[in-house]
Amino acid sequence: MEKDILDIVKEKRFIELTIDEREELKDLCDSEDQYNQLQHVLLGVDAMKVPTIKPKAETKQRLDSLFAETYPKTAPVWYNGALTAIVPKDKPLYRQPLVQVAAVGLLALLVVPFFNNTITGEDNRVAAIDQQEKNILEQESDAGGSVAESEDVSTTEETTVDSDTDLRTSGGDFVADLTVEMTENTGDRGAGSSTLLGGTSPEPTSSHPDGVFIGEAAVSYSVSANEEPEMLDLLTTSF
Amino acid sequence: MRLIRPQYKTMSDEDLMVAVGKGDKRAFDEIYERYSGPLLGYFMRMLWKDREKAEDFVHDIFAKIIRKPELFDPTRKFKTWLYSVANNMCKNEYKKQEVRKNTSNGLDSHYAVSDANSNVLSEVQDRQFRDEFEASLEALDEKHSEVFRLRHLDGLSIKEIAEVLGISDGTVKSRLFYATKYLAESLKDFNPVMNR
Numbered sequence: 001m002e003k004d005i006l007d008i009v010k011e012k013r014f015i016e017l018t019i020d021e022r023e024e025l026k027d028l029c030d031s032e033d034q035y036n037q038l039q040h041v042l043l044g045v046d047a048m049k050v051p052t053i054k055p056k057a058e059t060k061q062r063l064d065s066l067f068a069e070t071y072p073k074t075a076p077v078w079y080n081g082a083l084t085a086i087v088p089k090d091k092p093l094y095r096q097p098l099v100q101v102a103a104v105g106l107l108a109l110l111v112v113p114f115f116n117n118t119i120t121g122e123d124n125r126v127a128a129i130d131q132q133e134k135n136i137l138e139q140e141s142d143a144g145g146s147v148a149e150s151e152d153v154s155t156t157e158e159t160t161v162d163s164d165t166d167l168r169t170s171g172g173d174f175v176a177d178l179t180v181e182m183t184e185n186t187g188d189r190g191a192g193s194s195t196l197l198g199g200t201s202p203e204p205t206s207s208h209p210d211g212v213f214i215g216e217a218a219v220s221y222s223v224s225a226n227e228e229p230e231m232l233d234l235l236t237t238s239f
Numbered sequence: 240m241r242l243i244r245p246q247y248k249t250m251s252d253e254d255l256m257v258a259v260g261k262g263d264k265r266a267f268d269e270i271y272e273r274y275s276g277p278l279l280g281y282f283m284r285m286l287w288k289d290r291e292k293a294e295d296f297v298h299d300i301f302a303k304i305i306r307k308p309e310l311f312d313p314t315r316k317f318k319t320w321l322y323s324v325a326n327n328m329c330k331n332e333y334k335k336q337e338v339r340k341n342t343s344n345g346l347d348s349h350y351a352v353s354d355a356n357s358n359v360l361s362e363v364q365d366r367q368f369r370d371e372f373e374a375s376l377e378a379l380d381e382k383h384s385e386v387f388r389l390r391h392l393d394g395l396s397i398k399e400i401a402e403v404l405g406i407s408d409g410t411v412k413s414r415l416f417y418a419t420k421y422l423a424e425s426l427k428d429f430n431p432v433m434n435r
Binding site: 004006027028029034037038040041042044045046047048052053054055056059060062063064066067070071 | 294297305413
């Protein structure tokens with residue numbers, strides 16, 4: 001309730017009143033004595049112990065009957081019963097069956113595709129690896145034993161690395177060149193084909209997953225020693 | 240279909256009345272809970288302390304709310320509308336009776352203090368004050384006593400009283416001042432607050 005001047009009379013002493021408040025109370029009281037008297041009456045009225053009274057229960061019952069007559073509830077239909085079962089009004093939202101089912105469905109919609117994609121990706125990767133291996137095997141079978149030579153090359157490369165280190169410490173650049181040449185000796189030595197050292201030989205490539213290159217049969221990097229007598233001399237002296 | 244239950248205790252009177260118009264029983268129960276007691280007290284004061292008649296009037300006013308909720312304009316304040324209706328009902332009853340009964344000089348037993356631990360002397364003085372107060376209020380003419388009762392016993396503001404009675408704020412204020420001054424003069428020899 002909004003406060004008016006009479007509420008102020010109940011709260012303040014005469015000397016605490018502002019000029020505007022005294023002006024407003026001019027019609028009600030002229031002096032401090034009259035003001036105090038007024039204050040006492042108003043406080044006395046407020047202090048009267050007036051308990052809250054309630055109408056009888058019968059009054060409410062009559063009103064409830066009248067309300068039911070005025071606003072009759074709709075006759076229950078089968079779907080109303082079902083609706084009441086899945087969306088009961090007396091339960092909180094999170095405990096209603098329809099809401100719970102909807103939440104589970106939403107969760108499934110979000111999670112299941114995620115798992116499906118993960119499994120499919122895994123399968124694809126495995127299939128790709130299998131295909132690669134098949135390709136490699138086919139190539140190997142076409143090459144005819146080039147896989148074995150690639151193993152020789154790998155061991156040659158290893159020894160070459162070690163010998164390369166020793167030679168460099170001894171300070172033999174031409175020996176280093178020889179080492180490089182030897183590492184380039186791959187392919188079919190028995191074929192006798194030769195290419196010029198340092199010639200325009202194509203870069204070795206490989207599609208093998210291990211990275212081992214398998215040179216083409218047509219290209220050979222080996223040079224027979226009898227074609228290079230100088231190299232043969234070097235070989236013998238080094239041993 | 241509502242998924243979230245409304246909180247009737249925190250709803251305004253106006254919103255509750257709108258819900259009642261749509262057949263919401265719980266909204267009506269809340270309205271009844273808020274105003275049945277104050278209205279019963281109001282009718283008892285206005286209808287010569289006749290409890291039975293006051294109960295009937297409470298039933299009639301709520302029955303009017305049930306049957307014709309559209310009579311209430313939601314843009315208005317419900318409390319003032321309700322007391323306006325109650326005031327009109329009392330005036331109609333006065334016209335029917337044509338004479339104001341004055342069967343009791345004091346407040347009835349419902350207003351008695353029933354605290355066993357209270358000071359007996361204080362209780363007697365309180366009762367004396369209440370008797371004197373009621374007698375002085377009865378001595379006032381109706382337009383002044385009605386304004387005083389609505390302000391100090393029913394707790395309505397000056398603006399609300401003006402709306403209930405259909406008069407201006409200034410008229411309410413002047414009547415209220417007159418009634419208060421009269422009562423202060425009548426009860427000047429009796430000082431219940433200082434005697435506590």
